[in-house]
Amino acid sequence: MDSDLKYQLDKIVDSIDDIKRRNLDDIKRKLEGLDEIKQKLQDIDLREIKDMLRDIKSRLESIEGKIQK
Known part of the structure; x- marks a missing residue:
């Protein structure tokens, strides 16, 4: 019976680890x-x-040019 409990607990831990891994990857x-x-x-x-800035430069x-004329 102890080995069955250990097996079940190991499966639960494996499932939790799998969930963590999947969620972390996601x-x-x-x-x-x-x-x-x-x-x-x-960009x-x-x-x-x-x-x-190009537009401002062009306007300036x-x-x-108009001022210098």
């Missing part, structure tokens, strides 16, 4: 996905900022 995958999304968002923001150059 969480790691989700975090990696979030990191990729975060990087893409940062988009940087591109938008660069475009805005236009104003400068």
Whole structure:
């Protein structure tokens, strides 16, 4: 009977370990996905900022040209 209890407890522990492993792997995958999304968002923001700065520069150059005339 003791061996049966030990066997059952071992099975329970194995199941718990399996659940932990699966959940940890899933969480790691989700975090990696979030990191990729975060990087893409940062890249988009940087591109938008660069475009805005180019536009500002162009407008300032236009104003400068008009002032010099």
